Amino acid sequence: MNTDTLNQTNAASSEVVLKSTLAKQAAPRLSLLTSEQKNKALLLMADALVAEAPSIMLANAKDLQRGQESGIAQSLLDRLALNEQRIAAMAEGLRQVVELPDPIGDTLEEITRPNGLHIRKLRVPLGVIGIIYEARPNVTVDAAALCLKTGNAVVLRGGSSALSSNERIIEVLHAALAKSDVPADALQLVTDPSRSSVDEMLTLNGLLDVLIPRGGRSLIQNVVNNATVPVIETGAGVCHTYVDASADYEMALKIAINAKVQRPSVCNSMETLIIHERFAAAHLAAIADQFTALNVELRGCAEAQKLVPAIKPAAGEDWDTEYNDYILNIRIVSGLDEALEHIRHHSTLHSECIVTEDEANAVRFLQEVDAAAVYHNVSTRFTDGFEFGFGAEIGISTQKLHARGPMGLPALTSTKYVVRGNGQIRG
Known part of the structure; x- marks a missing residue:
């Protein structure tokens, strides 16, 4: 010594x-x-x-x-x-x-x-x-x-x-x-x-x-x-799932519920569900009913509240909060650009997902989102050493030097x- x-x-x-x-x-x-x-x-x-x-x-x-x-x-x-x-x-x-x-x-x-x-x-x-x-x-x-x-x-x-x-x-x-x-x-x-x-x-x-x-x-x-x-x-995990206009409803619902509810107390669970305005107009009410039945408290932007008045208003700090609980933010956006902008401002660089059938939008999302793990049509809950085949993990690195991800x-x-x-x- x-x-x-x-x-x-x-x-x-x-x-x-x-x-x-x-x-x-x-x-x-x-x-x-x-x-x-x-x-x-x-x-x-x-x-x-x-x-x-x-x-x-x-x-x-x-x-x-x-x-x-x-x-x-x-x-x-x-x-x-x-x-x-x-x-x-x-x-x-x-x-x-x-x-x-x-x-x-x-x-x-x-x-x-x-x-x-x-x-x-x-x-x-x-x-x-x-x-x-x-x-x-x-x-x-x-x-x-x-x-x-x-x-x-x-x-x-x-x-x-x-x-x-x-x-x-x-x-x-x-x-x-x-x-x-x-x-x-x-x-x-x-x-x-x-x-x-x-x-x-x-x-x-x-x-x-x-x-x-x-x-x-x-x-x-x-x-x-x-x-x-x-x-x-x-990484603290303020993770997002963006549901694009072309998303398959059943797939989007399954992924969103898994990302939030399967184990909300962990860092790769979803905290904010971002939804394209056209998809939200058609499906947000049904999605909200599914989450409410699972005892998830919903907080949202003004557009989400217009579509589903039962959604509580999201305060400014909600978008940056890792709840580790049965609480979910809902954000309605006009398209991919607005979704990417929201993620840039509020992501903790952990895990981000897009649900879409539009290959061009998927490629843009995967290329432009800065995070340790980015997903197309997959729940963010997979950011895990066991799931990646590494065995037990020491953590999920959200920095860029030495190690990143599980x-x-x-x-x-x-x-x-x-x-x-x-x-x-x-x-």
Whole structure:
């Protein structure tokens, strides 16, 4: 460990610093392990989760009780809740990561120069990854799996609403790692629920190599705006579905309902349905009835209210709100240009969809919309590492550097050049 890191550790004794230091010390050992050694650890972790499901659910019940007493929204309680099926799914996610190719050590480029230098560009771990996230305890397992598989130590700081669940999950995973070659110190959980623990992580240069925030817009922006540690920005999801004039009604209805209702608490769910004025005149009343029957509150522009008076007026901030709830904005537009303009102003660059039978409009939408994922006649709910075939994901990156979209194993790597020669010197 370098002098700056030692001085930083000696200058403070907070939980964040101590656990980040342990992770930093474990990272070099972890980076040298073979794929077989890492995979064995992941399988032990998966088996342990299933075996300890009753104790994990008991801890989760404490979190749910606190959440209900504090008035957490039902959609957020759903994200927090664990049962045998969800724990089994978390374990299955670990097993799926085992089946994925280990990118560490892959040769990305290989060059032999005229002077005889042999240069290889290899994938290597990032080092120590700090992950700051909110109420979903499954993220604890997904993050551990992806980071350890790629030889990265990880410092997790979950939301206070999931603290009991996360603590028990980490205890279970540590017990499993003790039976493997993976150092348990490579997996750390910050249990300090105060805002100061997040603020500390943002400036732990020398201990943390990168930060990945997962959660709502305020959390992500706090990390992006205040961190001195490099950040991979994941996206709050103000996602749109634009229904063009030529859209097939049954297809459009099916996609819109799936994008909003299938699981409204996640970042790839739709928050605003944009509808061409001709399509709206013919079908908005029926669409509104379908959403109302599914307990979705509708808010809309003046044109939408004229067509369906029961729609509530949308305030200015509604168009920029990630509800994570059974609330949907409706915007009526004159055509594709107006739809594109609305998306440019309100998108969080996550996932955007057009439903249309007009191939020219589809091509324009796919080319002109700036987002991590753009869709033609497909629900935005597919922006997901599993659905893209990457296995468990660390998040959905909405930035443009290093990684964008669902981040699987390769996104958690860096590169280094290995250069071999036979005595060459530069003249």
